[in-house]
Amino acid sequence: MPEDGAMALKPANLTYEEAAALSFGGTTALDFFRRGKLQSGEKVLVNGASGGVGTAAVQLAKHFGADVTGVCSTANVELVRSLGASHVIDYTKEDFTQNGETYDVIVDAVGTAPFSRSKASLKERGRLLMVLGGLPDMLRIPWVSMTSSKKVIAGPATGRAEDLRFLAGLAEAGEFKPVIDRRYPFEQIAEAHRYVDTGHKKGNVIITLEHDD
Ligand SMILES: NC(=O)c1ccc[n+]([C@@H]2O[C@H](COP(=O)([O-])OP(=O)(O)OC[C@H]3O[C@@H](n4cnc5c(N)ncnc54)[C@H](OP(=O)(O)O)[C@@H]3O)[C@@H](O)[C@H]2O)c1
Numbered sequence: 035m036p037e038d039g040a041m042a043l044k045p046a047n048l049t050y051e052e053a054a055a056l057s058f059g060g061t062t063a064l065d066f067f068r069r070g071k072l073q074s075g076e077k078v079l080v081n082g083a084s085g086g087v088g089t090a091a092v093q094l095a096k097h098f099g100a101d102v103t104g105v106c107s108t109a110n111v112e113l114v115r116s117l118g119a120s121h122v123i124d125y126t127k128e129d130f131t132q133n134g135e136t137y138d139v140i141v142d143a144v145g146t147a148p149f150s151r152s153k154a155s156l157k158e159r160g161r162l163l164m165v166l167g168g169l170p171d172m173l174r175i176p177w178v179s180m181t182s183s184k185k186v187i188a189g190p191a192t193g194r195a196e197d198l199r200f201l202a203g204l205a206e207a208g209e210f211k212p213v214i215d216r217r218y219p220f221e222q223i224a225e226a227h228r229y230v231d232t233g234h235k236k237g238n239v240i241i242t243l244e245h246d247d
Contacts, residue, residue: 035186045206053206055212055238057193059090060201063141063189065161067094070139074099079130079155083119083142085109087165089237090214091141092117097209103137105130110236113213119246131155139163149178149186164188213237219244 035041040061044053072078078095078238082088083104095102096118104119111122123130131147136157145166147174152162164171173185204210215236218226220243230239 039192040194040195042195042199042202046207048205048212051214051217051242052212053202053242054240055214056201056205058211058238059086059088060094060210060212061197062165062191063091063094063199064085064197064200065194066141066165066187067091067098067139069161069187070161070185072098072100072139072160076138077101077103077136077157078139078141079103079105079127079135079137080143081105081125081130081139081147081152082121082141083114083122083160084236085143087143087234088141089117090112090210091143091208092119095139095141097204100139100230103130103135111134113176113236117211117213136160140163142167146173149174149184153182153184160184161185165191195226215239217242 074171078100080088080091083092083128084106092102092104092114102119103121103123104114105123105125106114107126108124111124114122120216131151136155138157139158139161140152140161143165148167148171149162178186201210213236217240220241223241226239
């Protein structure tokens with residue numbers, strides 16, 4: 035790691051596995067919320083609220099004082115509620131783009147809510163945080179800025195050292211809990227990738243390493 039790399043002391047109250055799960059979704063969600071200028075009291079919808087980025091985004095938006103709606107499938111409704119979402123939409127029963135509700139910020143961590151689908155669910159000056167999006171959606175971003183009060187924010191998130199330390203501090207204070215789905219030993223890493231590639235993990239998948247003391 036470079037001297038100024040994204041490093042933080044492991045929070046004492048987390049296991050090594052939980053500490054490993056702290057950074058990926060957490061630093062991504064923090065970077066997008068910063069670029070999207072999330073404010074306390076705003077209404078935030080997280081599409082893909084049960085995934086790695088989504089479970090972090092729900093907890094962080096709640097921490098920043100937002101009113102959070104999570105979108106997930108039936109099996110994950112309770113998990114998403116337990117992370118701090120005050121409303122949960124089951125995407126197998128309801129399409130959030132069709133229910134007439136509007137939000138200041140929409141986080142799309144699945145890629146199923148590009149601007150063309152979600153623009154009517156954004157308030158005036160609303161922001162779509164496109165964690166995942168295709169090239170055609172990216173190419174439309176300048177056009178959206180020129181023709182609308184709404185904004186699309188996309189591109190790779192930066193993993194900053196200060197963000198990792200902020201997350202570690204929140205975890206230490208019991209205000210941020212990395213969600214772990216499955217653990218695989220290093221020898222089964224291909225199996226772990228196969229599971230992640232299904233697109234249905236809950237939070238994070240951990241690879242464990244055996245070591246001699
Ligand atoms: N821009 C960046 O810098 C950046 C950074 C990090 C990650 N990413 C990208 O962001 C994406 C998300 O990563 P991740 O690790 O959070 O993904 P993930 O954990 O694999 O997402 C899986 C979750 O998405 C849910 N899901 C699947 N289809 C859904 C739908 N139609 N509506 C709502 N939820 C749905 C699944 O729930 P069910 O099983 O209930 O369907 C599952 O819990 C990845 O493509 C990743 O590459 C981008």
